[in-house]
Amino acid sequence: MNEPRGDYTALLLDEGHSGDAAVLDRLRRDPAVVFVDRLEHQRDTLRTLVPAPAPGVLDETPVWAYYSWRRTVVRLLGPTAFRLLRLDRNRNKVTAQEQERLRDVTVGIVGLSVGHAVALALTLEGACGGLRLADFDTLELSNLNRVPGSVLDLGVNKAVVAARRIAEIDPYVTVTLWEDGLDVESVAEFLDGTDVVVDECDSLDVKVSLRREARRRGLPVLMATSDRGLLDVERFDLEPDRPVFHGVIGDVDVESLAGLGSRDKIPLVLHILDAAQLSATMAASLVEVDETISTWPQLGGEVLLGGAEVAAAVRRIALGQPLASGRCRMDLDRHLDALTDPPTPLHLRQESADPGAATAVSHDAVDSLDTVDAVDTVVNAAARAPSGGNIQPWTITADDEELSISLAPEHTTVMDVEYRGSYVAVGAALHNARIAASAAGLLGAVTVHDGEPWLPVATMTFGDGSERELTDRYEHMLDRTTNRRPGVPRPLDDTQAGLLAESASREGARLCLVTDRDDIAAIGAILAESDRIRFLTPTLHREMIGELRWPRIDSLETGIDVRALELDSAELSTLALLRRPDVMEHLGAQDGGRALGKSTADRVASSSAIAVVAIPGSTPRDYVRGGEATESVWIDAQALGLAVQPISPVFLYGVERAELDRLSPRYAAPLERLRQELFDVVGAKAGEALAMVLRLSHAPGPSVRSERRADRVRRRIS
Numbered sequence: 230m231n232e233p234r235g236d237y238t239a240l241l242l243d244e245g246h247s248g249d250a251a252v253l254d255r256l257r258r259d260p261a262v263v264f265v266d267r268l269e270h271q272r273d274t275l276r277t278l279v280p281a282p283a284p285g286v287l288d289e290t291p292v293w294a295y296y297s298w299r300r301t302v303v304r305l306l307g308p309t310a311f312r313l314l315r316l317d318r319n320r321n322k323v324t325a326q327e328q329e330r331l332r333d334v335t336v337g338i339v340g341l342s343v344g345h346a347v348a349l350a351l352t353l354e355g356a357c358g359g360l361r362l363a364d365f366d367t368l369e370l371s372n373l374n375r376v377p378g379s380v381l382d383l384g385v386n387k388a389v390v391a392a393r394r395i396a397e398i399d400p401y402v403t404v405t406l407w408e409d410g411l412d413v414e415s416v417a418e419f420l421d422g423t424d425v426v427v428d429e430c431d432s433l434d435v436k437v438s439l440r441r442e443a444r445r446r447g448l449p450v451l452m453a454t455s456d457r458g459l460l461d462v463e464r465f466d467l468e469p470d471r472p473v474f475h476g477v478i479g480d481v482d483v484e485s486l487a488g489l490g491s492r493d494k495i496p497l498v499l500h501i502l503d504a505a506q507l508s509a510t511m512a513a514s515l516v517e518v519d520e521t522i523s524t525w526p527q528l529g530g531e532v533l534l535g536g537a538e539v540a541a542a543v544r545r546i547a548l549g550q551p552l553a554s555g556r557c558r559m560d561l562d563r564h565l566d567a568l569t570d571p572p573t574p575l576h577l578r579q580e581s582a583d584p585g586a587a588t589a590v591s592h593d594a595v596d597s598l599d600t601v602d603a604v605d606t607v608v609n610a611a612a613r614a615p616s617g618g619n620i621q622p623w624t625i626t627a628d629d630e631e632l633s634i635s636l637a638p639e640h641t642t643v644m645d646v647e648y649r650g651s652y653v654a655v656g657a658a659l660h661n662a663r664i665a666a667s668a669a670g671l672l673g674a675v676t677v678h679d680g681e682p683w684l685p686v687a688t689m690t691f692g693d694g695s696e697r698e699l700t701d702r703y704e705h706m707l708d709r710t711t712n713r714r715p716g717v718p719r720p721l722d723d724t725q726a727g728l729l730a731e732s733a734s735r736e737g738a739r740l741c742l743v744t745d746r747d748d749i750a751a752i753g754a755i756l757a758e759s760d761r762i763r764f765l766t767p768t769l770h771r772e773m774i775g776e777l778r779w780p781r782i783d784s785l786e787t788g789i790d791v792r793a794l795e796l797d798s799a800e801l802s803t804l805a806l807l808r809r810p811d812v813m814e815h816l817g818a819q820d821g822g823r824a825l826g827k828s829t830a831d832r833v834a835s836s837s838a839i840a841v842v843a844i845p846g847s848t849p850r851d852y853v854r855g856g857e858a859t860e861s862v863w864i865d866a867q868a869l870g871l872a873v874q875p876i877s878p879v880f881l882y883g884v885e886r887a888e889l890d891r892l893s894p895r896y897a898a899p900l901e902r903l904r905q906e907l908f909d910v911v912g913a914k915a916g917e918a919l920a921m922v923l924r925l926s927h928a929p930g931p932s933v934r935s936e937r938r939a940d941r942v943r944r945r946i947s
């Protein structure tokens with residue numbers, strides 16, 4: 230039968246165990262003992278956790294915890310469920326896996342005044358599973374300016390006071406006490422089974438012995454000193470020959486340190502703490518010790534800060550994260566002296582930008598098509614073509630005889646595997662050029678070269694031709710734009726679907742038009758997962774964020790104006806987080822971030838159809854053809870009143886497995902699976918490649934029009 234063990238740990242009783250049940254019976258009969266039972270509430274909250282706990286955890290046997298010093302019995306979840314629920318709100322500052330590793334750590338704390346704050350922070354964070362606490366002293370009223378005990382604890386050993394507080398937060402933490410404190414002899418025994426040592430004691434001989442013994446055993450030592458947030462880290466685990474106290478007190482004789490009074494300690498303390506760096510108030514107080522004050526001062530807030538510093542350092546050590554030996558000061562006053570206004574958030578800077586500015590430039594460019602000569606009209610039409618991230622990966626050159634479009638390979642991206650996305654963009658530019666040439670009566674022979682990327686990809690010799698079908702689309706071509714607004718998924722009718730299919734096949738491609746809601750949802754899931762991978766793959770993330778342009782801050786001639794993303798204010802503020810590579814690194818470490826694809830999934834769900842342009846092969850010429858077909862479908866869809874947005878999955882231009890490996894070494898296998906799933910759901914045929922994925926919806930027009938660079942266009946006067 231369990232009997233109460235001491236006066237600082239909770240006695241854990243299992244009602245199903247006959248011995249424990251008898252103890253509980255006795256306690257229930259004792260009118261002085263209070264029972265608190267909030268178990269159902271704990272279970273209810275446990276059930277709401279995300280992810281849901283395993284059934285075994287939900288069914289874990291609860292305990293009754295008897296706190297003798299409070300004469301109270303509390304009903305609590307069993308150890309696994311208790312830990313899961315109590316520490317749930319640590320995630321993912323501390324991940325579930327990290328939390329498990331921290332449970333194996335035992336921290337030894339010597340000196341339970343500042344040490345109390347350390348033990349408190351460690352317990353709250355679940356940063357250790359065991360604590361060894363040493364202090365000979367008892368709590369006095371004059372300690373209550375900094376020790377987070379209470380008047381009920383007066384006269385109680387300080388280690389016991391801390392242990393009781395720990396037990397009241399978490400009765401499952403293993404606590405061992407040295408109520409006689411430590412001396413030079415007992416240091417070794419105290420360090421048995423300790424992983425990290427925290428020194429917050431006053432005796433200089435114990436401080437030095439503790440470090441020497443810790444060094445002998447290869448244990449790290451931490452010390453927070455409550456002045457200007459001073460923290461000392463001595464990684465004897467990594468540096469077995471490191472001198473104690475960073476070498477600042479030399480090779481002292483421990484015996485000479487024993488029994489020094491407050492005033493005698495001051496010279497050594499000044500060496501240890503670095504007299505020149507003490508706060509002015511601390512330095513002036515030291516001069517007054519034994520005169521107008523009895524000992525050096527400490528403030529409660531600074532002591533609590535020390536607890537937080539040590540807990541953060543323990544986490545790093547225990548989780549194998551970088552933490553060097555040395556000293557730092559987390560000086561609150563210095564930070565308070567240096568207050569500054571935060572920078573204006575990007576979304577507010579964007580709101581204050583002139584919304585007309587970007588559109589004005591675009592429209593000017595388009596208007597100018599009517600006023601300059603016919604060749605310029607054709608050149609400018611080609612330059613209005615869409616391109617991935619609006620990188621405009623082309624050089625468009627024209628004289629009175631011909632127009633040629635070359636790749637600008639320096640503007641490629643990782644997703645533009647083998648320039649396939651660039652070829653699509655060139656194809657779209659060629660289509661625009663043909664429309665404008667036809668409208669101007671200049672249409673001539675077109676050649677698409679399947680050669681080296683630095684040679685012209687397409688040339689059009691100006692003639693005197695025109696084609697009704699092309700000419701009729703001139704105005705629609707000028708209006709063509711990406712519209713990323715969420716839409717209304719009103720179905721397409723058969724005539725519309727037929728028109729779009731015909732539009733693609735005229736240009737030598739095949740349109741896979743997906744209108745079934747379940748299939749659209751499946752495509753949404755594929756594209757969302759691909760987006761998540763794009764966010765979590767560092768190179769792809771960097772390029773994606775690099776495409777974004779903030780009006781007033783950035784030039785808008787290339788890239789995507791953030792206003793064109795049509796994000797609501799919540800999405801826009803989240804963008805400030807999603808831009809950050811360190812945030813992605815954390816999400817990637819846990820393979821998390823399922824929410825990263827939500828915006829895409831929502832937009833796909835708001836679509837009437839997904840139109841995939843399939844091409845017969847994957848040569849440059851095929852992709853140019855795919856670009857022509859894409860532009861044709863896009864113009865026609867918009868003429869039918871539809872909003873069009875390409876959504877390019879990461880794998881769109883990765884044909885071979887090796888290419889997917891280069892796109893995202895970590896996620897190549899899932900990308901291959903996603904690509905197959907997309908092929909299956911859209912009904913792409915073996916041997917076909919995909920040139921573009923477009924979502925079609927019914928939505929109001931976009932907020933802004935994209936701009937173009939003038940220097941990608943060269944007009945030679947012949």
Ligand SMILES: Cc1cc2nc3c(=O)[nH]c(=O)nc-3n(C[C@H](O)[C@H](O)[C@H](O)COP(=O)(O)O)c2cc1C
Nearest residue numbers: 615616617618619650653654710711875876877935
């Ligand atoms: C090959 C290619 C891939 C594209 N991929 C995407 C995409 O994944 N998401 C998107 O919103 N827009 C995409 N776009 C659209 C471009 O961002 C857009 O064409 C460019 O910013 C110029 O804007 P405009 O189409 O309104 O003229 C793509 C365009 C092309 C040609």
